[in-house]
Amino acid sequence: MRKQLLSILTTIMMLMPAWLSATPSNGPLPDSPTSAIRAHLIMLAEARPPEQVGDYIVFSVRGRYRSVGVAFSHEDWASVHYFEINSQGTFVFALSVPFGDTRLSHYRLVLDGMWTIDPTNQQRAIDPDSGLPVSLLTLPDRSLRVYGLWHPAAENRSAARFYFSGAPGQFVSVAGSFNGWDPFLHILEEVSPGQYELALQLPPGTYYYAFFHDGQRLRDPLNGSQAIDPAGRLVSVLTIATP
CATH class of the missing domain: 2.60.40.10 (Immunoglobulins)
Incomplete structure (x- = not known):
């Protein structure tokens, strides 16, 4: 019996998707939404599907959670971005749209440590690597508007x-x-x-x-x-x- 349990646990660990080992995001310079985006986040009183506001994608969640986060396939599920809670009691997060052409990304919410799809977003798919359901997000085109040749x-x-x-x-x-x-x-x-x-x-x-x-x-x-x-x-x- 003990050998059977060890075998089952080993199989589960081998099948565990990459996102279960994701760590909280902690880059050298965290996302810094502009004052206009901040004002939008403060006013959100209900959960909505992801919406684009300028160069950001805004996420919102309602519920009696201790913590809310989100992870993305375009980051290889390596980081969990944690939401703030506004004065309306809504968990909010603004993702700075990565530079690049229009492309599709998968994401999952992390509600009190439990990974799940976004209930407000009806665009869903099955992750090909894990076989688990994921929510779909279209990352809009954002050209690299930077020029910096030093001389x-x-x-x-x-x-x-x-x-x-x-x-x-x-x-x-x-x-x-x-x-x-x-x-x-x-x-x-x-x-x-x-x-x-x-x-x-x-x-x-x-x-x-x-x-x-x-x-x-x-x-x-x-x-x-x-x-x-x-x-x-x-x-x-x-x-x-x-x-």
């Missing part, structure tokens, strides 16, 4: 100038080996609506860097010089030549 300023060879193009009123920063990868230390200035710039004085040398925008870490898409940093991440490379 040493002609009048001062120790300066590097960073550029970013996006929506007005955003938080955009650059971090790298030159500032300990602190995403709050070097913030780009919005010089005109949606156009951001930053000039840094750096001594000659080679540096790794990335942009931080809207809760996401972005390589410079126009800088073909890339490398793997000591943490194993693909980053952009900046070289300041000796005068």
Whole structure:
């Protein structure tokens, strides 16, 4: 009997889907919804199917739960994003739409640790890997509206100038080996609506860097010089030549 129980438990562990080992999301810069999205989240008084609001997908859940989370197939079920509860008693979460073309993603809610489909979303499917039901989510097209080719300023060879193009009123920063990868230390200035710039004085040398925008870490898409940093991440490379 004991051997039979051990055999059953072993089989269950082998069939356990990847999402059961997911860990809470804890990136270097968490999603930071804008004030307009925050206002929308505060006013939600009922659970609704996922809805797009600007560059976010808004999720909402009602019920007497201690915690509510969500995990996605486009993240390989590796992270659980936890909801906040607003003054209306509704659990709310705003997913920053990942950059890329329109594509389909699967997701499951995590209600007090139990993984389940979204009862407000009638778009469902069977996950091909686990055979379990999942809710469907269409991630809309979001073009990579970033340009950031750095170049040493002609009048001062120790300066590097960073550029970013996006929506007005955003938080955009650059971090790298030159500032300990602190995403709050070097913030780009919005010089005109949606156009951001930053000039840094750096001594000659080679540096790794990335942009931080809207809760996401972005390589410079126009800088073909890339490398793997000591943490194993693909980053952009900046070289300041000796005068």
